Amino acid sequence: MERNESLTKPKAMIFDMDGTLFQTETLLLPAYHKLFDILREEGLHKGETPKEELMLGCLGMLLEDIWKIVLPDGSPEAHRRADELLLQLELEGLKEPDAVLYPGVEETLQELKRRGVRLFVASNGLEHYVKGIADARNIMPLFEELYSAGQHGTASKVDLVALLLKNHGIERAWMVGDRSSDVEAGKKNGQTVIGCQYAGFGNDQELKGSDAIITSFPELLNLYENAVE
Template identity: 60%
Template sequence: MPINKTTPEAMIFDLDGTLFQTETLLLPAYHATFEQLRAEGLFQGETPDEKYILSGLGMLLEHIWQLVMPDADAAVHRRADELLLELQVEGMARGEGKLYDGVADTLRELHRRGVRLFIASNGLEAYVKGVIRNQGLEPLFEAGGLYSAGEYATRSKVDLVRQLLDKYGIQNAWMVGDRSSDVEAGHANGLFVVGCDYAGFRKEGELDRADVRIADFRDLPALLEA
C-alpha cells in the first residue's frame, strides 16, 4: 500500500512512550502487583526486574507477562492483569502519572489546526481511557476515538488501526508512536509514520523504518509545515 505523506486529516497516537510517561504510573503499580501476588500465594521470590515490564511496553499484555513471568501459568498472568489495571486506576485517581513535556499544548495546537486526533494502544480499555481522561485531554480527541486492544480484542495493532480508519472513513492519516508495532501498523495501513525517539523503551533498530523521527513531541507541528 503506498504511503501518503501529504498533510494529514488525522493523527493516530500510541499512548505509552509517546504521549504518556508510562513508568511514572506503571512502576509503583508493578511492585504493588507482585506484593499482592505473593500475598495470594500466586508468586514466590523477588519481583522481576523492571527492565522486563519496560521492554514489553507497546506489546499486548499477554506477551508482556510472558516476558516478566515466563514460568507462571496463564491464570497468574490474568490475575496480574487485573491487579496491575486496578492499581494503575487507583494511582490515576491520586494524580499519579505524567505526560511528556509539551504533549498537552502540542495536542491543543494540532486540534486548533483541524487535525482529527485518535489513540491506538495495545493497552486495556480502562487504562487507556483513564489516562486520557485524567490528564484532561479527552475533549481534544475524536468522540469514541480512543481505541485499545483491550476493548476491540484485536491481535495486532495493524488490525486495531485498520478498524479505526474504516470506522471514521479516514483516507489520510499519520501514525505517531515509539515502537516497531506502531511502524508496522502505520505502514500496513498506508500511513506516514512518525517515530518518537525519546522514551527509551524501544530496542535498537525499532524505528529504523519510520518515515521521520522526532526527539521531542513538540517537534510534531513543524512537520506539518515541512
C-alpha cells in the same frame, strides 16, 4: 526545521498512548512493584520481583504476551490475576500527580486540533486504562475517539489501526508512536509513520522504517507545519 518534501499533511493523526503521549513509567513502576507484593501474598509468585527493565521492554505488547515474558513460569491463574491487579493499581495511581504526560503533549494536541487535524488514539492497552489516562490528564476532549485492543479485541495494532481508518473514513493519516508495532501498524495500512524517540523503552532498531523521527513531542507541530499539502 527545513520544509520536508517527503511528508504530506495528514487529515488525521493516530497516537500510541504509552511512551508517546504518556510517561508510562511514572504510573507503571509503582503499580508493578505493588502487583508483585500482592502476588507473593496470595501465593501466586515466589521469589524476587522481575527487573523493571523487563517490564518496560514489553511496553506496546498485548498483556497476554507481556506476562509470557515477565512471568514465563507463572500459572494461567497468576497471569489472570496480574491482569486484574495491574489495571486496578494503575487506575488508582492515576489519582496521583506523579503520573504525567510528556512535556508539551497537551499544548501540541490542542494546536493540532485547532488547525483541523482529526486526533485519535490506537493502543494495545486495556480500554479502561487508555481512557482512564486521557480522562485523568484532561486530554479526552481533544480526541475524536480512542481505540484500544482491550475494547475491540484485535490481535495486533495493524488490525486496530485498520479498523479505526475504516470506521472513520480516513485515507491519509500519520501514525505516531514509539514502538516497532506502531511502525508496522502505520506501514501495513499505507500511512506515514512518525517515530517518537524520547521514551527510551525500545532498542536502536525499534523505529526502523519510520518516515520521520522526533525527539520531543512538540517537534510534531514543526513536522506538520513543514509538510506539503
